[in-house]
Amino acid sequence: MPELPEVETVRRELEKRVKGFTITAAHDLHPRALKPESIAPLKSINGAKIFDVKRRGKFLWFVLDRPQVLVAHLGMSGQFLIPKKNQPQPKHVRAKFDLSKNFKNKELLFNDQRTFGWVSVEQTVDGIPSSAQHIAKDPFDPFFDRDETINKFAKRKIRIKTALLNQEIMSGVGNIYADETLWRAKVHPEVSTADLTKKKLGLIIDFATEVMDEAIAKNGTSFDDAYKNVNGESGRFEESLAAYGRTDEPCPRCGTPIRRITFGARSSHFCPHCQRKTG
Structure with missing residues (x-):
């Protein structure tokens, strides 16, 4: 999508x-x-x-x-x-x-x-x-309130991957960029927002902004013909993905094979070494 x-x-x-x-x-x-x-x-x-x-x-x-x-x-x-x-x-x-x-x-x-x-x-x-009307502002909106969004994440007490996908908290992030964000933040997708400090939640927002900004610079991510720009060109950010779609490939940071787990009706990709659920 x-x-x-x-x-x-x-x-x-x-x-x-x-x-x-x-x-x-x-x-x-x-x-x-x-x-x-x-x-x-x-x-x-x-x-x-x-x-x-x-x-x-x-x-x-x-x-x-x-x-x-x-x-x-x-x-x-x-x-x-x-x-x-x-x-x-x-x-x-x-x-x-x-x-x-x-x-x-x-x-x-x-x-x-x-x-x-x-x-x-x-x-x-x-x-x-x-x-x-029900969609929250995204990080590129000039009226996006980072502190307010941190507080919204903190109050939900749900898994951080679920929170990132909730378009009523912060919009724009889907499965691809949620996985990439959490890989950069070194956070396991199943960790509860209640167990993350506000500083860490802020970093997650910053990494989401960073990874999406980099993706925009490469016209987005294309895995097939489902996404093309108005001029018919495909995106190029799939070449830069660290976690999403890289099951069993080495983590670019530590070399541990990337794992894929089911996450409701979706899947999550993460590094079991860099993104430990506990400890």
């Missing part, structure tokens, strides 16, 4: 490529493309000009010249693509947006093989779409 670095990479590319364009026609091409809670059909934004592209956690939205915004969540395999001329169309286009600016036309496609992603027309409250 695309996490903050992947969504931010997409947001930056969309901002560069579609800001200032007008949506001349929006096409809903699949029954699951439009979120059921959308307040209007996609065609309702025909004629809207794109003022900006914003993000909170894994949600992104197009700011339009009207009160409504166009929100998108990439789900497991959602992609925004701008195909080049004479390039074959992607196989799983769920929505299409015809764009125009100064007699220049282009197509923006929402491609989603697994159909867990969606787009939605929504109202905003304090600039945040209705579907993202």
